[in-house]
Amino acid sequence: MKRLLPCALLVSVLALCGCAARPAPGVLTPVPAAAACARQVTIYVATTRTPDAKYDTSFTSGRSPTLNLARYTIAIPPNHKPANIEWPRANQLNPASSFAVSSFTQLSPEAFLAALANPGPDEAPRPDNGTLPEAAATPVSATPLDNGAVQTGGAVQALATAQDNGLEQHGKTARPRVGIFVHGYNTNFPEALYRIAQLAADNPDPSRTVLFSWPSDGTLSGYVADKDAAAFSRDQMAAFLMLLTADARLGSINLAAHSMGCWLTMETLRQLRLSHQDQVLDRLGSVILAAPDIDLDVFRSQIEVIGPLEPPLTVLASPDDRALYFSNRLGGERERVGSLDARDPRIQTLAKAENFQLIDISGMSATDSLNHDRFVGAAASLQKLLAPKTTENPLRKVGAFVLDAAASVLEVPGRLGRAAAEGAK
Secondary structure, X not given: OHHHHHHHHHHHHHHHHOOOOOOOHHXXXXXXXXXXXXXXXXXXXXXXXXXXXXXXXXXXXXXXEEEEEEEEEEEOOOOOOOOOOOXXXXXXXXXXXXXXXXXXXXXXXXXXXXXXXXXXXXXXXXXXXXXXXXXXXXXXXXXXXXXXXXXXXXXXXXXXXXXXXXXEEEOOEEEEOEEEEEOOOOOOHHHHHHHHHHHHHXXXXXXXXXXXXXXXXXXXXXXXXXXXXXXXXXXXXXXXXXXXXXXXXXXXXXXXXEOHHHHHHHHHHHHHHHOOOHHHXXXXXXXXXXXXXXXXXXXXXXXXXXXXXXXXXXXXXXXXXXXXXXXXXXXXXXXXXXXXXXXXXXXXXXXXXXXXXXXXXXXXXXXXXXXXXXXXXXXXXXXXXXXXXXXXXXXXXXXXXXXXOOOOEEEOOOOOOOOOOOOOO
16 A cells, blocks of 8 residues: 555645646747846856757756856746746747746856856846836834734835845945745746746845756656755755855855755755855855755754854745645655644744744745745745844744734744744844
């Protein structure tokens, strides 16, 4: 009976996911008309995938022995709806109705770093009216509410936007921040690229946006192959972070990962710590793990080696994540970090003991039937709540919390009053 379990689980996942066609590499063919679109986002790519022999602007699930670097400019259609990716219909590349690539450039490591340090004037994300965001001048503070909650609408919004030029001051030099996204299991390259483009478009942030794409098979049946591909990518991801953090022209590096990409991220950070690359971890502005597909015992061993981060490592979890339920079953009923319950006193104690921040985002809607991508809908609220530097943001602290996006607060489970910033100076 146990031998039939993986097959039965696969059938269940297929039933939940439906039979929608997956995007082909041809959707990344540059469209000349896309350059005229008002909304454009620039995505830098570092990938351990091999280039596609037929479509030279895309990458496959093949494993490359060398890291490939590139830059994409992607046009966002005027009919775009938040959290959605408007895919081309029948491979008809029309920037008026679907995401489209405006330009693609392969880059050497030197050119990649130079582009991050000195981007062109058109590379900042543009809101719906096509104008660049204005920097906020509001001073940053946290305002306690009568019920003990901390209002984050005005003050923390200012915190999120006060650096809207995407720069950090370092002495007399302004250095650009870099945000890296690591995708998860069952994700092909067009899906990964357009997801980070959607996030960049919906949540404008002038930090340089980088996709680290590892060679996922992009199939439901490829779970084991994907785990191997993620392991294959550890050395190159570590070398990539060393490359970025060694460049004095760049500011802090902010990491965000999803699902199995969280395992890759944690393994990479663990490897850097074990190899005494402490200066790399010191340059990290934040590390956020969304729905991490990591065995809880493995996670505890990882953070034991990595040690406390400043600000604390943040985990976004949903106890009703169905994808992680299936992963749990495949892993022999081992609890997954992304499905931890912030309301469980044991988990609250664990978060404080292991120095990480757990945020339950199950109140957010998901774009899939598995409740595995709630981070997409939660991104706007989290952008307001979480800022790179904990010294300026009392909401970045260890413990277990529940996201109440409607009220713009982090709720402390099981207590009267939602004091996410309780005791903040």
